[in-house]
Amino acid sequence: MRVTGVRQWIADFGFYNAIYIRIETDEGVVGEAEVAMRRRTRSVSALIEELSEYLIGRDPTRIEQHAERMYRDSFLGGTLLTIGISAIDQALWDLNGRALGVPVHRLLGGKFRDRVPVYTHAKAGGSPEEMAAEIRDRVDRGFTAVKTTLPGFYEKVTSVRHDRPALIPARQTETELLPTWTFKVIAEYFAAAREAVGPDIHLMLDCHGRLNVANAIRLCEALAPYDLTFIEEPVPADRVDWMLEVSRRSTTPIAAGERWGNHFASAPFIGAHAVAVVQPDVGICGGITAARKIATCAEAHGLSIAFHNPFGPLQSAATWQLAATLPNLMISESMITPAQTQYWERYTEDPPRVENGEWVVTDTPGLGPRLRVEEIVKHPFKPELDRGGTR
Structure with a gap:
């Protein structure tokens, strides 16, 4: 079997643009x-096109070899490159x-697990009462874990774009x-949120790297009474030493990793705890191949995996297929909201279904959708969806 072509389409996903690809072979089998x-x-789309030139005529069963060569032969790394690799690897x-x-x-x-x-997600809103109501709504929809953004910094959050700082x-x-x-x-x-949902619901906070070390420590101290499951990216995610200092001073677990380009980028953070x-993120770090290596490295250090995944049906399927096999999985992110679900149904047949905060592992061949x-x-x-933004 040989690869004969790689096709791609860019689609408006409401709040961002999604790139879909299909790898075609001489035996009629495809991967998406x-x-x-x-x-x-557009930068990622161009990278996928360039990487596809390498893949034409090659054996698609040599996944590890292709992952290695696409990364090494590009010489320069970074997440733009690994997002392009992620698309091809998942397919x-x-x-x-x-x-x-x-x-x-x-x-x-x-399978390590069946579910x-x-x-x-819930938006922070413009007041404690608004955020509490948003989180309560998600719990009423069956979720037992909800993440929000930093109150005061983001009033409204729509998928991967942040609007109207409060x-x-x-x-x-x-x-x-x-x-x-x-x-x-x-x-x-968070006092209002905890009171609204009780002690058993997992609350998480994503800071998007908005604080310095000193202020991140102050934040962790202020939120300690509310038993958050984790605080994500309290400081910019580039520096191991900054993240380590906050982790050592916080009684709340600190999370990060969505911006890592691959397993090499993750190793300093994991090794230093x-x-x-x-x-x-399976769609950022280099695909399933790189994400599995990151998960194995984390397991060796006694660390939990909580996949970053605020995207659509096929990337969610790829994320959860891998998640089902991991002994050190904590949880995975999802963007299962009424506004997002319409795109899942529009762009894929048989998209993943989440009920009561769980995806039941299926046996459909490949990724499923x-x-x-x-x-x-x-x-x-839509070009306008790629403009602007606050971090």
């Missing part, structure tokens, strides 16, 4: 995948599962002066 990169869609796993008539989790060693726990200027850097009431007000939001919760290309082409790329 999905990635997204906010604000850099290769899908293709091989379809060729053998087995789900991808069988290729990865089989994958997932969490969803109290803190959008372009404020992590070293600038914060209002004296910042941490007191953030604590009030700079985070307690490791968050690779199938692209509905006839619908994808009706909703093309």
Whole structure:
């Protein structure tokens, strides 16, 4: 079997642009995948096109070899490159599962679990009462774990784009002066949320790297009474030493990993125990191949995996196929909201289903969902969705 072509389509996903690809072979077997990169869609699309030139004529069963060569032969790394690799890698796993008539989790060693726990999102809102109501709504929909963004910094969150900073200027850097009431007000939001949902619901906070080390420590101290499951990226994710200092001073577990380019990028953070919760993204780090290596490295250090995954149906399927095989899985992110679900149904046949905060592992060959290309082409790329943003 040889690869004969790689096709791609860019589709409007409501709040961002999604890239869908299909790898074709001379035996008629195909593999499909999905990635997204906010604000850099066209750059990733060009990378996928260039990487596809390497793949034409090659044996699609040599997944590890292709992952290695696409990364090494590019010389320069970084997440733009690994997102392009992620698209092809996920599609290769899908293709091989379809060729053998087995789900991808069988290729990865089989199920460790029959259900994958997932969490969803709630916007911070403009007041503690608003955030509490949002989180209560998600719990009423069956979720037992909910993540929100940093109150005061983001009032409204729509998928991967952040709109209308509420109290803190959008372009404020992590070293600038914060209002004296910042941490007191953030604590009030989480006090209201905890009171609204009780002690058994998992609450998580994503800071998007908005604080410096000193202020991140103050945040962790202010939120300690509310038993958060983790605080994500309290400081910019580039520095191991910054993340390590916050982790050592916080009683709440610190999480990071969505911005790691591959297993090489994750190793310094994991080896130093700079985070307690490791968050690779199958669509960013280099695909299933690289994410599995990150998970294994984390397991060797006694660290949990909580996949970053605020994207669509095919990437969610890839994430959860891998998650089902991992002994050190904590939970996976999902963007299962009424606004998002319409795109899942529009662009794929048999998208993943989440009930009561869990994805029940299926045995459909490959990743599971199938692209509905006839619908994808009706909703093309929107340049305006790649503009602007606050971090």
